[in-house]
Amino acid sequence: MNHKKLISFHASVVKDINEQLVLKLIQEHEIISSSDLVKITGMRPSTIFNILKELSVKSFISFYGKGDSTKKGGKKPYIWTLNKDAAYVIGLDIEVGEITSVVLDFSGGIIAKKNVKFYTGWNINDLAENIIKVVNDIIAINNLDPDRILGIGIAFAGIVDYHNGVVIMSSVLPQMNFPLLEKLNDLPFHILIENNANAAAVGLKWNGNDKAKSNYLTILVEIDKNVSGLGIGIVINDELYRGASYSAGELYPHMPTLMEILSSIRSRFVESEILINYSSSLESIDIEFLLDAARKGDKIAKLIFSMIGNIVGQTVAPAVALFNPDTLIITGVVSELEDVLIDSVKKEIEMRVISITSNSLSIIVDKYHLYSVAIGAASLILEDFFRVPISRLQKNNHFLPPVEPSV
Numbered sequence: 001m002n003h004k005k006l007i008s009f010h011a012s013v014v015k016d017i018n019e020q021l022v023l024k025l026i027q028e029h030e031i032i033s034s035s036d037l038v039k040i041t042g043m044r045p046s047t048i049f050n051i052l053k054e055l056s057v058k059s060f061i062s063f064y065g066k067g068d069s070t071k072k073g074g075k076k077p078y079i080w081t082l083n084k085d086a087a088y089v090i091g092l093d094i095e096v097g098e099i100t101s102v103v104l105d106f107s108g109g110i111i112a113k114k115n116v117k118f119y120t121g122w123n124i125n126d127l128a129e130n131i132i133k134v135v136n137d138i139i140a141i142n143n144l145d146p147d148r149i150l151g152i153g154i155a156f157a158g159i160v161d162y163h164n165g166v167v168i169m170s171s172v173l174p175q176m177n178f179p180l181l182e183k184l185n186d187l188p189f190h191i192l193i194e195n196n197a198n199a200a201a202v203g204l205k206w207n208g209n210d211k212a213k214s215n216y217l218t219i220l221v222e223i224d225k226n227v228s229g230l231g232i233g234i235v236i237n238d239e240l241y242r243g244a245s246y247s248a249g250e251l252y253p254h255m256p257t258l259m260e261i262l263s264s265i266r267s268r269f270v271e272s273e274i275l276i277n278y279s280s281s282l283e284s285i286d287i288e289f290l291l292d293a294a295r296k297g298d299k300i301a302k303l304i305f306s307m308i309g310n311i312v313g314q315t316v317a318p319a320v321a322l323f324n325p326d327t328l329i330i331t332g333v334v335s336e337l338e339d340v341l342i343d344s345v346k347k348e349i350e351m352r353v354i355s356i357t358s359n360s361l362s363i364i365v366d367k368y369h370l371y372s373v374a375i376g377a378a379s380l381i382l383e384d385f386f387r388v389p390i391s392r393l394q395k396n397n398h399f400l401p402p403v404e405p406s407v
Contacts, residue, residue: 017389018043022051024388026061026080027107033067033077052080059086060106082107088144090135090152090189091378093196093371094127096172096227099134102374103142106150108206108382112142113371122173128183135187150385151190153377154180155199157222157229159247165193168246171229192380196220196373197249198240200331201233202383203376204366214238216327217249218366219316220373221334223308224287228255230315234323251315258287261304272300287333294337302340309341313348320361321353331366331373338365 018041025040026032037048055061062083066076084107093100097118103111118130135152138144158170165181167173184191194202201218218233232249234241241248256264262282269279274293278285293301312330320328328349330341342363350358366372 018047019051019054020386021388022048023055023060024386026055027082027386030107031064031079031081033079035067035077037080052078059083084109087148087150089150089378089381090138091199091374091376091380092131092134092152092154093199093373093377094131094154094156094172095196095222096157099130100371100374101134101138102371102378103138103144104375104378104382106382108379110207110371110375112138113374114138115370124173124175124178124180124183127173128180131184132186135189146188149189151192151381152187153199153380154191154193155196155373155377155380156180156193157196157231159245159250160193160195160198161246162192162194162198162242165191167193171227190381190384192384194377194380195231195233195242195246195249196376197231197233198242199233199376199380200366200373201235201240201329201376203368203372203379204329205235205238206379206382207368207375213327213362215323215325216329217316217319217323217325219312219328219330221255221308221312221330221332223255223258223332223334225258225283225285228257230255230312232316232319236323249319251319255311255315258285258290259283261307265300265304265307268300268303272298274298275300291333291336294340302337305334305337305340306344308334309344310348312341313345314352316345317349317352320349321357324357324360326360326362328361328363329366330363331369333370335365335372336369341365 021041022037025037034048034052038045041048052061060083061080064079064081067079068076084105086106088111089104091102091104098115099118100115102113105111116134122130131154139146156167156170157172159168161168165179167178167180169176180193181191197218197220200220204218214237216235220231220233222229230251232251234249259282262285266279266282269275274296275298290301290304294305316328330345334341342365346363349361368375
């Protein structure tokens with residue numbers, strides 16, 4: 001969309017675009033003065049004043065205080081921030097046998113989180129009923145005003161048609177191409193459905209480890225007794241890349257289950273102070289138990305996570321070579337064992353890609369671990385709400401000049 005086309009818009013449309021642009025700037029800067037908004041946008045001070053007044057009336061922003069005067073003196077600028085209590089978003093992470101949920105405020109802060117186990121033998125109707133029940137429970141338990149809920153983001157393990165709300169393929173249900181969005185019509189909210197690794201990638205833009213990064217891969221590692229998987233969320237120039245058939249990042253590797261890994265290393269349980277008592281009952285060891293053992297310093301438990309890191313590094317090395325990202329972000333419950341996992345992933349990647357690529361790569365873990373996907377799901381709604389309907393200049397990362405409504 002070019003500048004001339006914007007000028008041809010009706011004045012009310014231009015007003016909405018400018019208002020959304022200012023709101024987005026406040027969200028990105030967290031706190032910002034009215035004078036800085038004038039400088040960044042190029043709008044007249046009177047236009048900025050009117051927009052801030054309108055956003056304040058809608059309760060989207062709050063007066064933060066007064067800034068310092070310039071060296072030349074003059075009035076102190078007013079400083080603005082988002083009103084975090086203006087609205088809420090709900091995020092759900094749907095996995096085999098469980099639903100993880102979070103509630104975020106308007107600024108992306110975490111208000112509540114919960115993990116609920118469910119019977120896994122669902123069909124689409126059972127699944128929809130359970131999702132609706134979880135949402136209603138979240139609203140009741142947290143005393144949320146339904147009128148202030150911006151929407152619900154749902155992250156699904158599998159390939160998801162984001163635009164139509166259809167789950168094309170998933171390990172959660174045996175059915176294919178099931179219209180999940182259609183089945184959730186009883187929920188009176190805006191709903192977005194996304195692949196779980198993609199949702200985690202979006203979440204990092206809102207609750208991330210380094211907001212300056214714009215080219216990164218999110219590696220979602222799911223592993224437990226009889227379930228395992230690895231998905232990649234791809235962000236290029238700060239935009240999520242889904243692929244032609246919504247399956248970008250679905251490497252479909254063979255990821256051994258936790259039972260398979262434990263079986264392969266059972267003979268070394270005698271070296272473990274904790275696992276030595278479980279060599280004949282591997283089925284009683286789940287990922288949470290293993291994480292606890294590793295945190296207590298058990299060397300065999302740590303070795304198992306190092307093995308998982310090796311597998312992850314081997315699997316994602318081709319994607320690192322192909323996309324040359326600045327950051328690799330590992331998420332999922334296994335990311336809690338940060339140092340062991342990062343070291344083993346890094347070594348495997350260094351063995352498989354050229355040094356120029358590996359030397360420029362930063363490997364970190366997502367700080368929210370188990371809840372990272374649900375947070376990402378909720379962030380889908382925030383991303384959609386704050387999106388400005390104009391292009392951004394790629395070279396200097398500044399907004400295109402706004403258009404003042406004609407008078």
